[in-house]
Amino acid sequence: MSACAMLTYNNVTPAAWACGVQFAADHGVQITSNQGSATVSGFTLAWNYTPSAQTVALQCTDSPWWAPCSTINSFIDNTVHKCLDQNNVVMAATV
Numbered sequence: 001m002s003a004c005a006m007l008t009y010n011n012v013t014p015a016a017w018a019c020g021v022q023f024a025a026d027h028g029v030q031i032t033s034n035q036g037s038a039t040v041s042g043f044t045l046a047w048n049y050t051p052s053a054q055t056v057a058l059q060c061t062d063s064p065w066w067a068p069c070s071t072i073n074s075f076i077d078n079t080v081h082k083c084l085d086q087n088n089v090v091m092a093a094t095v
Helices: 014-026 069-086
Strands: 007-009 035-040 043-050 055-062
Touching: 007 069, 014 069, 055 069
Parallel strands: none
Antiparallel strands: 007 055, 035 043, 043 055
16 A cells, blocks of 8 residues: 655654653554664554654555545544643644
C-alpha cells in the first residue's frame, strides 16, 4: 500500500514525546532516536521529533492492504492527542 498522509503536531513537549515513545514500545515499536522508522506486523511508521521546535511528524509509510489510511491516521491522531492531553499540552494553531 502507498504511504498515508503525514501528520504533524506542534507544542510536543519532551514529556509528551516520552508518552508517545512508551505507547509505541507497548505496541512493539522501539523508538531510540528522534528520527527513524520501524516496521511491526506489516505497518511501517516513520517519525521525526524536533525537540528545539517541539514538533513531531508521523507517517505510516507502508501497511497491509486491509488497513485504510483513514483508520491508521485516526489511530495515530487519537494516540498523540491522548499523550498531549495527559501532559496538559495544547497544540498551537497553524497558518
